Amino acid sequence: MLKKFSGWSVSQKIATSFAFVIFTGSILLTLPISQLPTSNATYFDNLFTAISMVCVTGLFTESVHDSYTIFGQVVGMALMQIGGLGLMTLIASVITRLKGRMGLKNRLAVQEGINRGDARGFREYLSDILKYTAVIELTGFLLLSIRFVPEMGWSLGLFTSLFLAISAFCNAGFDPMGNVSLVDYVHDPLVNYVITSLIILGGIGFSVWFDVSKSVKCYFGKKCRPSLKVFFRGLSLHSRLAIGVSLVIILVGLVFFVAVEYNNPNSIGTFTFPQKLMAGYFQTVTMRTAGFATIDYTTVYPFTLFWFVLTMFVGGSPGGTAGGLKTTTFAIIFLTLYNELRGQSNVNIANHTISRQQVRQAFVIFMALLGTLILGTSVLSILNPEVDFIYILFEAVSALATVGVSANLTPTLGELSQAVIMVLMFAGRIGPITMLDSLVRRTQKVHDVEFSKGTILIG
Structure with a gap:
């Protein structure tokens, strides 16, 4: 079986590795x-939870708090960690640390799984991913312990802090405390800012960590003492684009949320201004694919939900634990349209020209994700005609972009609708194109044939 696996395509290896972890996790959770003695979770519920955890989404049919023992929650943490980093990444890290060698096909599969374009410094790169992950999650765990240990006691407080740290960094959105996420901590600065920091660090991408870390070491090591502007320019084009787009989305989302919901008495209308800003910041960050919530999303205005849908669709950055279209892909599409309106044939960013191949890839990913969303939303709408369309769309995007926020709809859906949600979560985690490519058996080589030029009226 392992010999046959080694001969599979990169897409098949990625899809199979996630499917294997999901199936194993569903068995362990069952x-x-x-299971708690009072648990109502069936195998279908456990399978849904396993998919949601491995795909780092956060949606559930039966909550972690009401269904699973400490052992079950430990299994959940392992599933989220594996889902966030990828099974093949973890296996490759172990193999390389044991001085083992990986075949070219397996190396390519791991590179594809972590969105790494080349194999230079491959062993060190994988090792650094594990080191940075451990340090960031440990820091988040210690900071959250300041809040939860006095409130829950040493054992439960430490366990809850660890669970939340892993869940937040992996952008999974699960919590072991109940059915209302972090609503009880909407006014708690420590919980809000630690969780959002973990979400951002997990979703910004591994390569950005290393790029920023390298520049910071250089800056504080007095080897290079530029201004902050020069410091930012010293980062790679990818890092600058990922950080810049992320900041813009967070700031714009914060302004829109606070402005629209400012006087809504059901959401943040009764909060003080600083509390409104903190709630707005948390919702904007969590919509980047995290899945936590400090307010009830059934209480916000329809426009706010629609804005959340757009934010979720864009998602986080490549090469991290986030899902969605990705910030850099969105930037390329936006700049392509902008340059087209200006009559500019090339896509230029910060004195760099993006290749036509990458522009094409960005549009293919966009259309694949959009097509999957339209199909999934359509099926859910047909199966649930009594539900408002905005809630159907909100739930579908949340699943496909592996966000996991919910307007309390998923647990009330029928099993067929929940199965659609599971497919969307799986497709969103590995990518719709990867999922389709893993299912298609290529029997013949495709030749790139060019015929005489044809003319079609556009627009």
Whole structure:
């Protein structure tokens, strides 16, 4: 079986590795040792939870708090960690640390899984991913312990802090405390800012970490003491674009949310201004694919939900634990349209020209994601005609972009609708194109044939 696996395509290896973890996780969550005596979770519920955890989404049909023992929640943490970093990434890290060698096909599969374009410094790159992940999650765990240990006691407080740190960094959105996410901590600065920091660090991408870390070491090591503007320019084009687009989305989302919901008594209308800003910041960050919530999304205005849909669709940055279209892909599409309106044939960013191949890839990814969303939303609408369309769209985008926020709809859906949600979560985690490519058996080589030029009226 392993010999056959090694001969599979990159897409098949990625899809199969996630499917294997999901199936194993669903079995472990179904064991009696994982289930509370009062649990109502069936195998279908456990399978849904396993998919949601491995795909780092956060949607559930039965909550973690009401269904799983400490053992079951430990399994959940492992599933989120594996889902966030990728099974093949973890296996490759172990192999390389043991001085083992990986075949070219397996190396390519891991590179594809972590969105790394080349194999230079491959072993060090994988090792650094694990080191940075451990340091960031440990820091988040210690900071959250300041709040939860006095409130819950040492054992439960430490466990809750660890669970939340892993869940937030992996952009999973699960919590072990109940059915209302972090609503009880909407006014708690420590919980809000630690969780959002973990979400951003997990979703910004591994390569951005290393790029920023390298520049910071250079800056504080007095080897290079430029201004902050020069410091930012010293980062790679990818890092600058990922950080810049992320900041713009967060700032614009914060302004829109606070402006629209400012006087809404059901959401943040009764909050003080600083509390409104903090709530707005948290919702904007969590919509980047995290899945936590400090307010009830059924209480916000329809425009706010629609803006959330757009934010979720864009998602986080490549090469991290986030989902969605990705910030850099969105930037390329936006700049392509902008340059086209100006009559500029090339896509230029910060004195760099993006290749036509990458522009084409960005549009293919966009159309694949949009097509999957339209199909999934259509099926859910047909199956649930009594539900407002905005809530159907909100839930579908949340699943496909692996965000996991919910307007309390998913647990009320029928099993067929929940199965659609599961497919959307899986497709969103590995990518619609990767999912389709893994299912298609290519029997013949495709030749890139060019015929005589044809003319079609456009627009």
